[in-house]
Amino acid sequence: MSVCxxxxxxxxxxxxxxxxxxxxxxxxxxxxxxxxxxxxxRGPSPEATKINEYAAFLKANPALLWGTRIVLLxxxxxxxxxxISLTRQNRKARPESYALRASVASNxxxxxxxxxxxxxxxxxxxxxxxxxxxxVHQELFTYPDVYQxxxxxxxxxxxxxxxxxxxxxxxxxxxxxISSAGETLGVSHPRYRECLNRIGIATxxxxxxxxxxxxxxxxxxxIS
Amino acid sequence: MKIHLKVWRQSGxxxxxxxxxxxxxxxxxxxxxxxxxDVVNExxxxxxxxxxxxxxxCREGICGACSLNINGVPHGxxxxxxxxxxxxxxxxxxxxxxxxxxxxxxxPVIKDLMVDRSAFDRIIQAGGYVSVSTGGVPDANGLPxxxxxxxxxxxxxxxxxxxxxxxxxxxxxASLFVSAKLSHLRLLPQGKVEAKTRVLNMTQQMEEEGFGxxxxxxxxxxxxxxxxxxxxxxxxxxxxxxxxxxx
Numbered sequence: 148m149s150v151c152x153x154x155x156x157x158x159x160x161x162x163x164x165x166x167x168x169x170x171x172x173x174x175x176x177x178x179x180x181x182x183x184x185x186x187x188x189r190g191p192s193p194e195a196t197k198i199n200e201y202a203a204f205l206k207a208n209p210a211l212l213w214g215t216r217i218v219l220l221x222x223x224x225x226x227x228x229x230x231i232s233l234t235r236q237n238r239k240a241r242p243e244s245y246a247l248r249a250s251v252a253s254n255x256x257x258x259x260x261x262x263x264x265x266x267x268x269x270x271x272x273x274x275x276x277x278x279x280x281x282x283v284h285q286e287l288f289t290y291p292d293v294y295q296x297x298x299x300x301x302x303x304x305x306x307x308x309x310x311x312x313x314x315x316x317x318x319x320x321x322x323x324x325i326s327s328a329g330e331t332l333g334v335s336h337p338r339y340r341e342c343l344n345r346i347g348i349a350t351x352x353x354x355x356x357x358x359x360x361x362x363x364x365x366x367x368x369x370i371s
Numbered sequence: 372m373k374i375h376l377k378v379w380r381q382s383g384x385x386x387x388x389x390x391x392x393x394x395x396x397x398x399x400x401x402x403x404x405x406x407x408x409d410v411v412n413e414x415x416x417x418x419x420x421x422x423x424x425x426x427x428x429c430r431e432g433i434c435g436a437c438s439l440n441i442n443g444v445p446h447g448x449x450x451x452x453x454x455x456x457x458x459x460x461x462x463x464x465x466x467x468x469x470x471x472x473x474x475x476x477x478x479p480v481i482k483d484l485m486v487d488r489s490a491f492d493r494i495i496q497a498g499g500y501v502s503v504s505t506g507g508v509p510d511a512n513g514l515p516x517x518x519x520x521x522x523x524x525x526x527x528x529x530x531x532x533x534x535x536x537x538x539x540x541x542x543x544x545a546s547l548f549v550s551a552k553l554s555h556l557r558l559l560p561q562g563k564v565e566a567k568t569r570v571l572n573m574t575q576q577m578e579e580e581g582f583g584x585x586x587x588x589x590x591x592x593x594x595x596x597x598x599x600x601x602x603x604x605x606x607x608x609x610x611x612x613x614x615x616x617x618x
Contacts, residue, residue, distance in 0.1 A: 237586070241542075
């Protein structure tokens with residue numbers, strides 16, 4: 148079975164999308180939990196601040212840091228390439244659209260995955276330039292004092308707003324993505340599907356709620 | 372009843388089509404949707420105009436010949452009902468009804484509302500059968516089948532291959548149809564023998580016919596006139612991956 152033959156199967160591609168998507172969900176859970184350390188506040192010095200200690204710990208473990216980054220980069224790229232390929236196939240499958248089309252069971256989240264995904268791609272690029280590389284908002288980048296960078300960034304309402312909007316896009320992407328991944332990978336019984344939908348909503352709420360709590364915490368002065 | 376129809380008219384496969392407005396008076400609420408179209412066609416013919424071409428056969432909801440996207444939904448607003456079993460009492464007096472053909476690259480329009488669904492036949496030819504050496508009639512209960520399996524196989528055998536799943540899917544995916552046929556045969560002892568090659572061949576043919584991929588939106592299950600469940604698609608995905616790993 149050659150790679151080309153496998154690539155021609157939309158079901159194989161769906162599996163790749165589902166597995167890489169779940170890898171990213173796993174990462175997001177860890178990333179969100181790490182970020183919540185912002186709520187532990189500032190220590191007596193930048194070095195003794197919890198989230199800065201965490202950042203230093205990651206930096207001191209290159210195998211962990213780069214291992215995660217490589218797996219993640221591979222997953223993101225594969226997820227994007229496969230979904231774009233599938234979307235092109237899907238667009239081609241209906242060259243003439245209906246004058247009137249009603250959706251019976253599908254919802255906005257499930258119909259807009261590609262747009263949500265592309266929005267998130269631009270957001271991730273901005274996010275990396277902001278917090279990881281310090282290329283945008285250079286004046287706010289105070290690495291290794293991560294706490295200060297996050298604090299002074301989210302004190303600007305526009306930046307907080309962009310992050311919150313991105314999280315809402317992420318929420319819709321995850322609500323359908325998680326349950327859809329489960330269905331693609333074989334969770335088939337209607338009873339488990341119901342359960343899967345709930346897991347999707349709960350996980351998406353946990354991840355996005357956790358991330359949003361930080362800019363909200365900064366803007367309300369809970370984190371200072 | 373008085374109905375305002377907006378019907379897709381297209382003179383041939385490669386012609387440009389358009390929605391035509393038709394006023395239909397004195398529609399009986401007890402007539403089926405197809406009977407209403409019959410009356411419209413009689414009127415058109417009396418006036419020397421081309422009747423509207425549409426697919427139909429048994430008119431009792433079991434053959435899968437009738438189609439039509441009615442007000443944006445394949446087979447119209449009633450759940451688990453084919454167009455031939457849809458009655459005009461499901462609409463209100465003075466309603467505007469938009470009637471379009473099933474739309475997919477794999478279902479090219481032949482004329483007006485009639486589409487070519489032979490892509491489904493080719494998928495069946497690729498593996499949707501059981502090869503048997505003919506001989507004497509087997510003994511009853513010679514091949515025991517578990518009740519749950521028999522029931523599930525039967526539920527999927529109810530698929531009439533109308534193509535509503537493709538028509539409603541935002542990706543024009545045939546996953547529900549193909550997976551129903553696979554489950555129907557896979558669950559029975561006679562069909563198990565060829566299960567591995569069947570899933571490979573039928574899904575390959577599905578791709579070659581130009582259908583889209585499933586994104587689990589659930590519209591197919593909701594419009595299926597026979598209530599075929601989406602869980603078959605999950606089973607098909609797993610079976611295909613297993614077959615690929617073993618081949």
